Amino acid sequence: MSTFLEILSPSYLLFPALLGTAVLGLVCPLIGSYLILRRTVFLGLTLPQIAAAGVSFTFWLQQTGFLPQWQQGERGIGMIGSLLFTFLGMGLLGYLEQRRKGIAEGRLATAYALAGALTILFIVFNPAGQIEVLNLLKGEVIGLSKGDLRLLAAVFGLVLVGLVLFRREFLLSSFDRDLAFLLKGRQIIWDVLLYLLAGVSIAFGVILAGPLLLFGFLVLPALAARPLVNSMSSFLWLSSLLGLVMAVFGFYSSVRLDLPLGPTDVALGCCLIFLAYALSRISPRRALGLIVLSSVALWTYGCGTTKATAPLPEAKALNNETLWLAKVKNSTGLSLLLPGTNPLRSLAEMAGKISSDYRQSVMDLLRDDLRRELEQRGFRVTLPEQTDARFSAFPVEPASAGRLAREGKLSGLIFVSEILRWEADSRQFVRVSADFKLIRTSDGSVVWERRIQRPVPTPSATNLGQAYTDSVKEVVRDLFAQ
Amino acid sequence: MGQDVDAIQNARGRASKDDSLPLVSVQNVSLGYDSEPILQNVDLTIYPGDLIGLAGPNGSGKTTLFRAILGLLPILNGALSRNCPLSNFGYVPQSAALDAQFPLSTAEVVEMGAYGRVRPYEFFPAAEKRQIGEVLEQVGLRHLAAKPFFSLSGGQKQRILIARALMVKPKIMILDEPLSGVDEDSRKSISELLIQLTRLDGLAIFFSSHDIPMVRRVADRLLRVDKGKIWWEKKEMELDP
Numbered sequence: 001m002s003t004f005l006e007i008l009s010p011s012y013l014l015f016p017a018l019l020g021t022a023v024l025g026l027v028c029p030l031i032g033s034y035l036i037l038r039r040t041v042f043l044g045l046t047l048p049q050i051a052a053a054g055v056s057f058t059f060w061l062q063q064t065g066f067l068p069q070w071q072q073g074e075r076g077i078g079m080i081g082s083l084l085f086t087f088l089g090m091g092l093l094g095y096l097e098q099r100r101k102g103i104a105e106g107r108l109a110t111a112y113a114l115a116g117a118l119t120i121l122f123i124v125f126n127p128a129g130q131i132e133v134l135n136l137l138k139g140e141v142i143g144l145s146k147g148d149l150r151l152l153a154a155v156f157g158l159v160l161v162g163l164v165l166f167r168r169e170f171l172l173s174s175f176d177r178d179l180a181f182l183l184k185g186r187q188i189i190w191d192v193l194l195y196l197l198a199g200v201s202i203a204f205g206v207i208l209a210g211p212l213l214l215f216g217f218l219v220l221p222a223l224a225a226r227p228l229v230n231s232m233s234s235f236l237w238l239s240s241l242l243g244l245v246m247a248v249f250g251f252y253s254s255v256r257l258d259l260p261l262g263p264t265d266v267a268l269g270c271c272l273i274f275l276a277y278a279l280s281r282i283s284p285r286r287a288l289g290l291i292v293l294s295s296v297a298l299w300t301y302g303c304g305t306t307k308a309t310a311p312l313p314e315a316k317a318l319n320n321e322t323l324w325l326a327k328v329k330n331s332t333g334l335s336l337l338l339p340g341t342n343p344l345r346s347l348a349e350m351a352g353k354i355s356s357d358y359r360q361s362v363m364d365l366l367r368d369d370l371r372r373e374l375e376q377r378g379f380r381v382t383l384p385e386q387t388d389a390r391f392s393a394f395p396v397e398p399a400s401a402g403r404l405a406r407e408g409k410l411s412g413l414i415f416v417s418e419i420l421r422w423e424a425d426s427r428q429f430v431r432v433s434a435d436f437k438l439i440r441t442s443d444g445s446v447v448w449e450r451r452i453q454r455p456v457p458t459p460s461a462t463n464l465g466q467a468y469t470d471s472v473k474e475v476v477r478d479l480f481a482q
Numbered sequence: 483m484g485q486d487v488d489a490i491q492n493a494r495g496r497a498s499k500d501d502s503l504p505l506v507s508v509q510n511v512s513l514g515y516d517s518e519p520i521l522q523n524v525d526l527t528i529y530p531g532d533l534i535g536l537a538g539p540n541g542s543g544k545t546t547l548f549r550a551i552l553g554l555l556p557i558l559n560g561a562l563s564r565n566c567p568l569s570n571f572g573y574v575p576q577s578a579a580l581d582a583q584f585p586l587s588t589a590e591v592v593e594m595g596a597y598g599r600v601r602p603y604e605f606f607p608a609a610e611k612r613q614i615g616e617v618l619e620q621v622g623l624r625h626l627a628a629k630p631f632f633s634l635s636g637g638q639k640q641r642i643l644i645a646r647a648l649m650v651k652p653k654i655m656i657l658d659e660p661l662s663g664v665d666e667d668s669r670k671s672i673s674e675l676l677i678q679l680t681r682l683d684g685l686a687i688f689f690s691s692h693d694i695p696m697v698r699r700v701a702d703r704l705l706r707v708d709k710g711k712i713w714w715e716k717k718e719m720e721l722d723p
Contacts (some may be wrong), residue, residue, distance in 0.1 A: 037584055165602050175584050178575060179556055182568045183598030183650070230630040231587035440523050 007252055013457055018251050020144040020152050021261070024209055024217050025247025027156040029225075029239035030163050031198045032218035036226070038174050042108040043093070044218040047086055047202045048113040048211035055207060056122035063126045075148065078207045084201040089115070090195055096254060141209045141261055141421025142455055143429055148208060155204045159197045170194050171232060216236055220269030227280035242272055256327055258421065258433050258453050312438070312448050312480055315378035322412035323379040324405065324441070325371055328363035329393035329418040336362040336422055338465040356449040362422050363393075363469050366434075369476040370415065377480070385411060393418075397434050401445025413447060414439050422471070429455040430471035452478055503565045504529050505686050506551055511560030513543065513550050519558055520546050524712050526705065528654060533680040535701030536690040537715075539625045542707045544690040548573075548656050551688075569598045572647030572655040572685075577639040578663065582632040586691055588642050589614055589627040595649025617645040621675060637668020644675065655679070657689035661696060673700045 006012055035044045058081030061067045067077065089111060096107050117248075144152070163170070173180040173190040180187040205214040221243035229235040250265030257264075275294070279287040315323075325353070330336055337359045374381050384391035388408055394401045395417040405414045421433035438448040456474045461467035485650075508526040512519045523544040528534060536544050549555040553568055572595075598612045618624040621641040626634065631642060638658050647655050657676070661669045677700065679685045691697050697704055704715040 037581070039581075039583070080486050124525055168594075168597050168600065169602060175586070176575070176580060176594065177572060178549075178552065179594060179646075181554060182552060182571055182573055227587060229585045230628075232585055234587045 004252055007255060008248075014142060014251075014255065014455060016146055016149045017142045017144045018207065020141050020149050021213075021247040021251050021265070022244055023152055024141075024205060024214070025154050025221070025241050025243035025245075027163075027243075028201060028205065028214065028217035029221035030160070030236060031201055031242035032220075033222040033225075033236055033239050034170055034174055034194060034318055034455045035198065036219060036222050040104075041219055042105060042112070043198075044202075045215050046093075046108045046112040047089060048206050048214050049112050049119065049201065050089035051086045051203050051206040052207050052211050053115040053118040053122065054083070054203075055082050056079035056119045057085065057127070057388065060122040060126040075207055079204065082207050083200075083203040086114075086199045090199050094195070108177040141213065144208065152204065152208055155200060159201050162193065166190065166193060167236070169244065177392055210262050213265055214217050216262070216266035216269050217246070220266065220273060221246055224269065224272040224276040227276050240278075246272060255454065258431070282333070310448060312377070315380075318413060318447070320378075320380060322383050323374060323438075324384050324412065324414040325374065325381050326384055326394035326401075326416045327392060328366050328370075329396065329416070330361075331418055331420055332362050332422055334422075336419070336468070338362070338365075338468055339463065362472060363419065365469060365472040366417065366419070366476070368471055370417070370479075373476055373480055374415070384408065384414075396437055398437065398439050398446050399444040401437070401439050402441050403437075405441035412441060414441050422468070424458075424467050430458055430467055432456050432471060432475055434475065450479055484603065502530055505565055506688075507561075507563045507565075508551070509561045511550070511562055513546050513555065513556040514558055515546075515555075517558065519710070521707065521710060521712055522561070528686050530653065530686050531680055531684050532686045532687045532688070533676065533700070533702045534686075534705060535697035535703070536688065536705045536707060537694040537697040538690075538707035542709070543712075544707060545658055546692065547603055547707070547712075548658055548688075551656065555682065566653045570653040571693045572650045572652030574640070574643045574647045574655065574657040574660055576659050577636065577643060584632075586631045587627070588618070588623070588631050588634065590628050591642055592617060592627075592645045592649050595646040598650065613649060617648040618642075620648060621645045623672070635665070635668070636722070637672065638665035640664055640668070640672055641675070644672070648679075652685065654686040654688065658688065659691055660689055661691050661693065669696070676700065 007014065007018055009015065012018070032041075032044055035041050050249065055078040058067065058077050062077060093111060096102070096364060097104065116233070169184060169190045170193075173187040173194075177187055180190070202214060202218075205217075209217075222239040224242050225235055225238040229238055246265055248268045250268045251261060253259065253268065254261040254264040279290060282290070287414075338361065339359075371381050371383075384394075384405075387410070391408060394404055394414060394416045396416050401414060401416050405411075415436050416439060418434075418435045420435065421431055423431045433453040434451070436450045436452070437446055439445070440447055452475050456471040456478075458467040458470040458474075461470050501576050504527045506526070506528040511524045513523045513524065514520040515638065524547065526534075537549065540545055546555065550557050550562065551564075552571055552573055553564075592614050593606065593610075596606075600606060600610065615621050615624060615627070618627055621644055623638060623641055623645070625641070626638065631639065634642065644655075644657070644660070647657075660672055661677070664672065673696070676687055676689065680702075689697075689701075694706075698715075706713055706715045
């Protein structure tokens with residue numbers, strides 16, 4: 001299990017994703033602060049949805065042949081759609097605002113509903129790429145490559161520079177438009193520049209992080225900072241700092257608890273808002289005490305509760321007892337079958353002529369690799385079904401596994417495994433959560449146990465089958481690592 | 483109004499109009515929204531050192547006239563000229579018109595008055611920071627520099643907005659209802675401040691109020707506005723014998 005310090009190490013596998021989240025956490029709240037103060041916070045929700053509609057639209061165009069397949073990959077084409085729709089949406093909303101057509105909230109709500117509907121419709125029109133588009137719209141920041149990170153840093157770095165350079169102009173045109181006109185002339189240039197920076201951030205952020213996470217970073221840190229500050233400068237830096245806290249601790253919680261990053265970050269951001277309002281109601285001394293206590297608790301949560309994992313005992317230390325390797329239990333609710341390699345058999349399977357049993361599953365691969373590894377370590381490995389064909393997967397609960405083994409007259413040790421999650425989020429990672437236990441059959445005591453719960457990188461995989469195969473090898477390597 | 487105001491009024495010197503150009507000249511101007519005139523035949527000239535009051539009930543067009551002078555509202559017809567750039571106009575809006583959602587300190591509000599002189603990529607100059615202290619001192623609220631602006635009383639907020647307008651280094655100040663929603667002590671201190679600014683600093687001040695007796699007492703010249711009509715009640719400064 002990863003500790004807090006581990007995820008901060010540049011050698012950590014998901015370090016690029018953590019950096020990407022941190023960049024979003026630092027910069028997005030600055031834009032969100034202005035959206036909140038200008039009372040256009042709903043724009044921060046509507047624009048990401050419009051950007052998402054742009055992504056699904058360009059994929060649909062590509063699928064119908066109106067757009068060529070692009071060498072730069074899915075994200076490149078998605079970004080074009082995202083940028084195009086964001087700026088078209090902003091232009092249209094700006095035009096309607098100028099013409100004073102309807103009420104502002106009504107326009108934004110309509111645009112949000114329409115963009116949401118279009119996003120789904122374009123996905124439905126594009127069944128070939130449905131999963132890819134949905135994955136892109138989910139914006140799993142965890143799949144950020146180094147190239148993506150460089151792009152993210154460049155775009156958000158420019159946005160940050162713009163926000164810092166023109167902070168006085170943005171503040172003046174947001175707070176007192178009349179004074180802004182007297183001192184700086186027509187303030188439309190500052191409005192355009194601010195919304196341009198917001199639009200660029202949203203268009204890129206949606207494709208790299210997804211609408212939910214982006215909206216969370218835009219508004220939640222700023223809303224949490226608001227009750228704690230008495231000046232604009234402290235409001236901006238505290239928003240940014242809370243965004244960073246939300247990014248880092250949200251990321252850590254997501255990795256540690258095996259939760260999706262977007263909802264975890266948003267939930268943490270909402271907790272920060274409640275905490276901020278609670279702090280604002282007590283004296284500064286008590287607030288400081290509470291912050292110190294919270295920091296200690298977070299630090300303890302991050303560093304103090306990680307159990308050291310014991311290596312698998314050597315075969316000699318276990319008196320060379322027979323080791324029964326049970327079938328791997330699949331508790332995911334998914335078949336976890338590898339795609340077939342024979343097109344004729346696949347066609348026959350689709351036509352219902354043959355069952356899918358001929359295909360290997362992740363459970364089969366995992367058991368094969370476990371067996372090989374255990375035998376290399378000197379264990380006498382035997383399969384339970386060789387003595388009784390009725391043996392299926394064993395439960396991982398030690399007492400039940402021991403009892404079942406005794407009933408089947410299996411003496412010695414039994415190795416049980418259970419897959420809780422084996423999910424390819426993108427082609428670069430497979431999210432794995434699996435339990436492994438070595439149980440003494442005589443009394444059901446646990447000799448050794450280990451849980452693997454982490455995103456497993458599969459950088460060279462070009463299809464799902466390869467991603468599953470690579471992830472199994474990585475998990476077994478991790479399982480027996482000293 | 484208290485005796486202090488009267489004392490300053492009495493000590494006021496004559497502002498010479500003959501040897502200086504008017505800062506603002508409004509001739510036969512009509513004002514309104516969407517081509518619908520609210521005020522017609524407005525004639526007004528503002529010279530350096532003038533203290534002009536604009537009195538009339540709420541909704542009579544006082545703010546409309548101010549917005550036209552500040553270039554925020556186009557005139558429907560007539561002629562309006564300014565002999566100084568708009569950045570020399572210090573504008574004091576009604577504090578209620580500002581959004582209390584903004585977490586601004588008092589010093590940050592005053593600082594905004596200098597934004598016209600500071601370029602985007604520049605650090606805020608030390609001289610301007612000193613100036614913030616000086617204008618806060620001038621309005622008697624230096625001790626409130628770090629306080630949240632929207633936590634101040636109505637009178638304090640008005641004085642801070644006057645300090646912000648002074649930070650602009652204006653030639654003319656336009657104040658929209660500076661005495662509304664403030665307690666009696668604040669009314670007195672703000673009135674004294676306005677008189678002081680014209681008397682000692684030579685600023686032209688044009689302010690509005692719906693409290694006609696108060697405007698009569700403070701202003702040198704009084705412009706009345708009501709029901710779409712505008713007229714001078716006191717056109718020339720009345721000097722004590």
